[in-house]
Amino acid sequence: DAGVTQSPTHLIKTRGQQVTLRCSPKSGHDTVSWYQQALGQGPQFIFQYYEEEERQRGNFPDRFSGHQFPNYSSELNVNALLLGDSALYLCASSFLRLAEETQYFGPGTRLLVL
Amino acid sequence: GESVGLHLPTLSVQEGDNSIINCAYSNSASDYFIWYKQESGKGPQFIIDIRSNMDKRQGQRVTVLLNKTVKHLSLQIAATQPGDSAVYFCAEVDGNKLVFGAGTILRVKS
Numbered sequence: 716d717a718g719v720t721q722s723p724t725h726l727i728k729t730r731g732q733q734v735t736l737r738c739s740p741k742s743g744h745d746t747v748s749w750y751q752q753a754l755g756q757g758p759q760f761i762f763q764y765y766e767e768e769e770r771q772r773g774n775f776p777d778r779f780s781g782h783q784f785p786n787y788s789s790e791l792n793v794n795a796l797l798l799g800d801s802a803l804y805l806c807a808s809s810f811l812r813l814a815e816e817t818q819y820f821g822p823g824t825r826l827l828v829l
Numbered sequence: 830g831e832s833v834g835l836h837l838p839t840l841s842v843q844e845g846d847n848s849i850i851n852c853a854y855s856n857s858a859s860d861y862f863i864w865y866k867q868e869s870g871k872g873p874q875f876i877i878d879i880r881s882n883m884d885k886r887q888g889q890r891v892t893v894l895l896n897k898t899v900k901h902l903s904l905q906i907a908a909t910q911p912g913d914s915a916v917y918f919c920a921e922v923d924g925n926k927l928v929f930g931a932g933t934i935l936r937v938k939s
Contacts (some may be wrong), residue, residue, distance in 0.1 A: 756931055757918050757920075757931050757932055758927070758929050773926065818927055822871055
């Protein structure tokens with residue numbers, strides 16, 4: 716049973732650039748949530764996708780956008796990168812259609828903005 | 830906004846002892862809570878969950894206690910092992926999102 720996978724594992728960008736992170740949910744799951752985890756802090760909710768639509772969004776600017784594909788995989792895009800965007804970006808999947816609220820996390824993508 | 834916080838940022842225990850990690854939550858309407866373990870360089874790993882209609886739930890070597898009166902959660906780890914060393918988060922399920930606290934670092938001394 717494949718768990719949540721994310722790519723790439725690490726990424727280095729410079730300020731002003733754009734980045735795309737990818738996530739494949741756990742087998743059978745239909746919902747993907749994205750979180751940002753700064754060093755030494757708990758993950759912060761960015762947004763959640765279900766049926767290719769954004770269901771809910773956290774307190775993040777419009778520079779953060781996402782997409783969900785028909786196969787339930789998802790992308791997180793961040794434009795005009797700032798130094799403060801350096802963090803571990805986590806993807807979590809769940810099975811909304813079965814009203815299962817438990818979210819399972821991938822290993823994350825560590826983004827460093829220079 | 831609502832938040833979930835932890836009392837102790839770092840907990841050091843001797844191998845073989847029991848560990849207790851505490852968590853306070855502020856949203857009295859919350860009805861589902863999850864404990865996660867995060868090892869260095871990895872994503873959070875599900876440990877155990879509990880719904881508000883329960884006050885205790887047991888897993889393998891772990892027990893979660895929920896006290897709704899004082900809005901407090903705890904995670905008990907029996908016979909703590911070196912592999913238990915990690916950061917532990919409690920998370921409150923708020924609609925579609927998880928609300929995490931800052932985490933507690935558990936260090937196991939051999």
